[in-house]
Amino acid sequence: MRPRHLDESPIFRWVFISIALLFLAFVLVMPLAAVLTQAFAKGIEVYWRSISEKDALSAIRLTLITAAIVVPLNSLFGVAAAWAITKFRFKGRNLLITFIDLPFAVSPVISGLIFVLLFGAQGWLGPWLQANDLKIIYAVPGIVLATLFVTFPFVARELIPIMQQQGREEEEAAAAMGAGGWRIFWKITLPNVKWGLLYGMILCNARAMGEFGAVSVVSGHIRGQTNTIPLHVEILYNEYQFTASFAVASLLVMLALLTLVIQSMMEWKHRLQSANEFKEGGADVH
Amino acid sequence: MYIKVEGLTKSFGSFQAVKGVSFEIQDGKLVGFLGPSGGGKTTILRMLAGLEFPDDGEILFDDVRVNDLPPQKRNIGFVFQNYALFRHMSVFDNIAFGLTVQKRKKEEIRRRVEHLIELTGLQGLERRLPHQLSGGQRQRVAFARALAPEPKLLLLDEPFAAIDAKVRKELRIWLRDMIRQVGVTTVFVTHDQEEAVEIADDILIMSQGKIEQHGSPLAIYREPATPFVASFIGEIIELSDASSLTGFEDMGQSGKAYVRPEFIEAGDEHEISDRNAAERGIVKAVYFRGRSWQIDVQVGRNRITVYRSLEQRTWKVNDEVLVLIHRIYRFDRNRCEVVENGMKSLVRV
Numbered sequence: 001m002r003p004r005h006l007d008e009s010p011i012f013r014w015v016f017i018s019i020a021l022l023f024l025a026f027v028l029v030m031p032l033a034a035v036l037t038q039a040f041a042k043g044i045e046v047y048w049r050s051i052s053e054k055d056a057l058s059a060i061r062l063t064l065i066t067a068a069i070v071v072p073l074n075s076l077f078g079v080a081a082a083w084a085i086t087k088f089r090f091k092g093r094n095l096l097i098t099f100i101d102l103p104f105a106v107s108p109v110i111s112g113l114i115f116v117l118l119f120g121a122q123g124w125l126g127p128w129l130q131a132n133d134l135k136i137i138y139a140v141p142g143i144v145l146a147t148l149f150v151t152f153p154f155v156a157r158e159l160i161p162i163m164q165q166q167g168r169e170e171e172e173a174a175a176a177m178g179a180g181g182w183r184i185f186w187k188i189t190l191p192n193v194k195w196g197l198l199y200g201m202i203l204c205n206a207r208a209m210g211e212f213g214a215v216s217v218v219s220g221h222i223r224g225q226t227n228t229i230p231l232h233v234e235i236l237y238n239e240y241q242f243t244a245s246f247a248v249a250s251l252l253v254m255l256a257l258l259t260l261v262i263q264s265m266m267e268w269k270h271r272l273q274s275a276n277e278f279k280e281g282g283a284d285v286h
Numbered sequence: 287m288y289i290k291v292e293g294l295t296k297s298f299g300s301f302q303a304v305k306g307v308s309f310e311i312q313d314g315k316l317v318g319f320l321g322p323s324g325g326g327k328t329t330i331l332r333m334l335a336g337l338e339f340p341d342d343g344e345i346l347f348d349d350v351r352v353n354d355l356p357p358q359k360r361n362i363g364f365v366f367q368n369y370a371l372f373r374h375m376s377v378f379d380n381i382a383f384g385l386t387v388q389k390r391k392k393e394e395i396r397r398r399v400e401h402l403i404e405l406t407g408l409q410g411l412e413r414r415l416p417h418q419l420s421g422g423q424r425q426r427v428a429f430a431r432a433l434a435p436e437p438k439l440l441l442l443d444e445p446f447a448a449i450d451a452k453v454r455k456e457l458r459i460w461l462r463d464m465i466r467q468v469g470v471t472t473v474f475v476t477h478d479q480e481e482a483v484e485i486a487d488d489i490l491i492m493s494q495g496k497i498e499q500h501g502s503p504l505a506i507y508r509e510p511a512t513p514f515v516a517s518f519i520g521e522i523i524e525l526s527d528a529s530s531l532t533g534f535e536d537m538g539q540s541g542k543a544y545v546r547p548e549f550i551e552a553g554d555e556h557e558i559s560d561r562n563a564a565e566r567g568i569v570k571a572v573y574f575r576g577r578s579w580q581i582d583v584q585v586g587r588n589r590i591t592v593y594r595s596l597e598q599r600t601w602k603v604n605d606e607v608l609v610l611i612h613r614i615y616r617f618d619r620n621r622c623e624v625v626e627n628g629m630k631s632l633v634r635v
Contacts, residue, residue: 169366170371170372170373172335173366173370173431174372174387175358176336176337176364176432177383177384177435178358178384179358179384187383188372191374192374
């Protein structure tokens with residue numbers, strides 16, 4: 001509790017708290033509630049039928065496959081990039097840092113379009129792909145590529161500040177004790193960032209499953225073949241199947257809620273640990 | 287391990303951190319690099335460890351050139367300023383790390399780690415994580431961890447910088463005794479002269495990437511090579527007109543003259559040991575310094591600082607007092623000469 005003379009007047013306090021809470025309710029809680037009520041509007045049976053119907057299952061499967069390919073690849077890339085950027089000084093380092101943020105800066109639709117321009121029938125590699133009977137655009141590889149592009153910053157962005165803050169001394173200490181590069185990476189570097197890595201992977205997964213714009217451009221919306229969950233939701237909605245559409249959408253909402261729960265669990269754990277460090281590191285008794 | 291370094295040079299961008307440094311360290315010695323921060327001490331330490339590679343010069347361990355050897359192959363132990371303990375490993379696993387790398391037998395590792403834990407007084411803390419330890423305990427873990435693989439050379443980077451002033455003194459003595467007991471050749475870096483004097487067999491004084499002087503703490507204190515060294519080991523006061531002082535008439539005007547406060551005796555008429563060699567001065571300022579008075583005295587054109595016990599008569603500004611200067615350092619083009627008070631020796635015989 002702050003002393004009274006340092007505090008804002010109660011009126012201001014209540015006004016600002018109310019604004020924040022109302023805003024939150026209006027743009028976050030209400031839509032979420034709307035999705036769930038709409039999804040269950042015609043009972044649990046209709047809900048279940050909507051998400052277990054053939055095309056819905058196919059969309060769920062494609063989304064899961066995409067995430068299963070994209071998350072490990074981007075974790076690998078993220079760890080490699082963060083490691084290179086924070087532990088070494090090399091030419092092109094700043095360029096790499098800038099490029100990692102590129103997918104955040106570019107509109108997802110453009111991200112999708114890049115791949116159409118590269119691999120589409122009229123694209124640079126299109127004729128060659130056609131000649132060799134390879135399909136990328138309007139097929140699963142295109143969806144995976146677009147998702148890969150859109151989600152690659154998440155792990156790296158999460159790891160870079162952590163690794164920067166930890167510095168290189170622990171690795172140097174391990175090297176002085178005779179440990180080789182491989183052992184240092186597995187025994188020191190990786191365990192030190194495991195929580196950050198996990199969180200980055202969760203964010204990457206959430207975005208990989210929820211991506212709409214880029215995937216929409218390269219997918220071709222072929223029912224039962226190239227539809228992911230977000231695309232399937234849109235199709236159902238456009239066909240006025242509101243309940244089904246919201247039912248499938250609720251799957252993504254649950255994914256989002258799960259992500260939030262894991263995130264706050266990890267933040268809680270992290271805070272606990274740094275609180276300990278503060279408490280015990282500050283005192284110099286023995 | 288016998289260490290020889292010749293013409294060592296290292297730059298970071300346009301900043302020359304180490305400028306052609308040469309020195310030797312005999313086997314089993316405990317040597318301190320002392321100097322202000324940014325003087326190149328840590329860079330030399332990191333080059334000895336193989337964590338930085340020199341631009342020029344030679345590093346020899348037991349007469350073998352190690353310039354291009356990575357840290358893994360140098361047989362060293364390194365204690366970092368902030369200890370760099372492995373944050374996700376227990377005290378036991380931290381100390382065992384180097385032994386695991388050497389692929390020693392499990393039983394042997396356990397025995398050696400337990401021995402080191404006992405040696406460093408860390409019993410009961412084996413399962414703790416680094417963040418659950420105090421600063422002093424962390425330092426001991428770092429020390430035990432560095433010693434575990436039995437290095438031939440131990441390198442310590444500002445080993446006490448991260449520790450409370452009170453605990454520091456205690457740990458200093460502990461560390462010195464421990465290193466003597468283990469008998470490993472040790473190089474440490476510090477900017478604290480008291481620390482260097484107390485711990486080291488030999489001190490290398492560094493400033494701006496160069497070694498100013500290399501010798502035992504006592505030799506450096508007695509015969510500093512440069513005014514910088516004299517001001518770093520001990521305290522000095524510059525004299526503006528030394529040859530006007532009784533007993534120093536023959537000194538001449540060339541170079542610069544300095545005196546240490548402990549070379550000066552100041553007192554009332556009956557307190558001075560040799561009145562013939564003393565000089566009259568006027569008290570200009572009096573400060574309380576915790577355990578003594580610090581007093582500025584004007585003697586002719588020289589303003590000098592003396593310390594006076596609280597047990598003696600308390601001086602006030604403008605009191606007339608006697609000042610006896612035993613010896614003066616004269617630096618002439620970076621050569622040091624110790625000049626004794628001439629009047630004093632005449633009487634004493």
